[in-house]
Amino acid sequence: QIDSARLWGAIHETAKFGATPKGGVRRLTLGPEDRQVRDWFRNACEAAGLDVHVDALGSMFGVRKGRDMSKAPIGLGSHLDTQPTGGKYDGVLGTLAALEVVRTLNDAGIETETPICICNWTNEEGSRFAPAMMASAAYVGDFTTDDILSRKDAEGVTVAQALDSIGYRGDRPVGTQKFSGFVELHIEQGPILEAENKTIGVVDSGQGVLWYDGKITGFESHAGSTPMPLRRDALATLSEIVLAMEAIAKKHGPKAVGTIGEAVIANPSRNVIPGEIAFTVDCRSADAAIMDALDRDLRAAIAEIAARRKVEVQFDLIWRKPPTHFDPKLVDAVESAAKMLGYSHRRITSGAGHDACNLNTVMPTAMVFVPCKDGISHNELEDATQADCAAGANVLMHTVLALAGV
Amino acid sequence: QIDSARLWGAIHETAKFGATPKGGVRRLTLGPEDRQVRDWFRNACEAAGLDVHVDALGSMFGVRKGRDMSKAPIGLGSHLDTQPTGGKYDGVLGTLAALEVVRTLNDAGIETETPICICNWTNEEGSRFAPAMMASAAYVGDFTTDDILSRKDAEGVTVAQALDSIGYRGDRPVGTQKFSGFVELHIEQGPILEAENKTIGVVDSGQGVLWYDGKITGFESHAGSTPMPLRRDALATLSEIVLAMEAIAKKHGPKAVGTIGEAVIANPSRNVIPGEIAFTVDCRSADAAIMDALDRDLRAAIAEIAARRKVEVQFDLIWRKPPTHFDPKLVDAVESAAKMLGYSHRRITSGAGHDACNLNTVMPTAMVFVPCKDGISHNELEDATQADCAAGANVLMHTVLALAGV
């Protein structure tokens, strides 16, 4: 059993890096608060006797020796960056639980056959730089390192500049830290476990993701003197797109979601009809055929709206992450650990994307979920209990021990 | 007849203060470019022999003596501030045509019985500080000077600070420059004169204006893991409000318009359901009963949308300007001048608000419109012909001469 109080203490100690007045965390990837938590994590890894190295995209790896150093380690961990108004658990739990597993093994003097490696992946959230799970995507070869290094945030700062500014552009080429398998613990970020009173989610699959960049070009004109029928209003156009996207997602019942999270009017003024709006779209489903339907229906709806309103809409798919099906053997290992430890559990699909979803494309991977209050995440009110966090860390530890061998 | 080339030259010379790459002007009220154009205008007034003074809200007055100095002058003029992406004519034409009238009278050695006073009113546009036509509203007593001085722009800068920073907080208490009447020349900013091939609009009325500040509070949550039915999406809520407002305005045919010009998502992120949005609404009609209906229908629609979507919507009326009915005698004077000069003309209602609409509540007031290309205004592509501008200035001059007496 891991040390529940020590894990809880670590979560709350690091929550001060970027703490918000409402009890959440604002720790955008590669910003000053991210450097603080990274420094804390590096020190903790070194204090636990791990061999720490950093790759060219800033992902951090702490290796604990095993008896057979010819074997690639079993990886475990998550991320330490947060949303602009994020919570204390999203990502943090998985990373600090990995540290807690190492501390527990150290205290108990347990050696594993296969080495283990705890990880903090750069920019999982995708708020400052797109796409989400950026570094693990580069790790599996979905993007080149150079491509990712050149991505810009809203202020025009590149990933390369941001890495340099916090001193976390590492010397290891991306992808060179090999793994035999990977396990990620995370809060569910949805309402299912809590509703069904289950402690552990055995994650067997994950939704695919479509991210789009959109731009509407209508025509700026006077709010008072431009008759309604002559308007080419970019905001009214966006409004129709938002509601069309909502209806398209709802058509698939619980099997799809769609969100417009960003929308910025260019040169806004109270008495000017908006002429230009940039926006982003996030659509998801665990079913690839539904993802295709979402894409098709959304494009058709936008084309109809644009033609009718005589505006131009640019709509570009910038990221497509197919649905994830985790490795059946590792999923079984997670389930066995939960059973062995006597926790209530169920199989579950992840609504969110995770670094594990990327890693699964090149190695056996699985995930462990624990409940979060009211299913709330990407919100400063995100909450989870100490007991559930500890239960998740225990399942993580016993899964890793089963994979690494004692 | 005024000097068409000189007027045209003045318009294009001042358009360099805040010129944009697309041929428009960005000269926000009380900003550095506004100071430049004000300095230019003051020098031009002094060179034309006018007595220039500035009031406590920065409005500029240049008085030309008349034979009977016991009479309050006839006022003429408009404003020199622009929208963020504004044009070269909105306001500028009326102010520089007033200067051109003085220059023409000087050249011809014409003395008037009543003095005349040319004006540049502060913050007509209302983009940086609300409401629009701010200084003329204070002039007629709709707001106190102190209230207006404390209004803030989006960066928190007050009108008082902005006035001081460009050195245009004058020593004359607001309202102390009296007038016997006021005439304002302006581009139409709408499509009617051009469509009917008329040179002069004899403005007999103006739409009333309702301005609102709105704030939607939904709930931020994860774009991937929050099921559609559990969402409290602030942007989907706004989208319904935008389309409801559009439908409500359209219900009244050409007799009403409604616009949402500003909408800002708090802490936006691609994968976060928007939890909070601030927005503004601008609704207008020339019919007070329709204005009341717009207000009532909009509030009802918002209440229904908010309840159904389980979000909070704060919706505050921050400005109500009733419809304007200009002084019948002055309107007749404008019409007589247009007739006398042989210009085609028609009576027209102003879709936009103007300082003249405020002034009309305390003195006999009228307006002269000239066509603008495709009815486009509040846009960098705003355009008007030299001949139409000159025609408007001639009607302005002869109206003023008729009122002031030669």
Ligand SMILES: NC(=O)NCCC(=O)O
């Ligand atoms: N787990 C999580 O919140 N990841 C962020 C990327 C996503 O939007 O799914």
Ligand SMILES: NC(=O)NCCC(=O)O
């Ligand atoms: N004339 C003009 O554009 N005024 C700005 C205030 C308004 O929105 O009507």
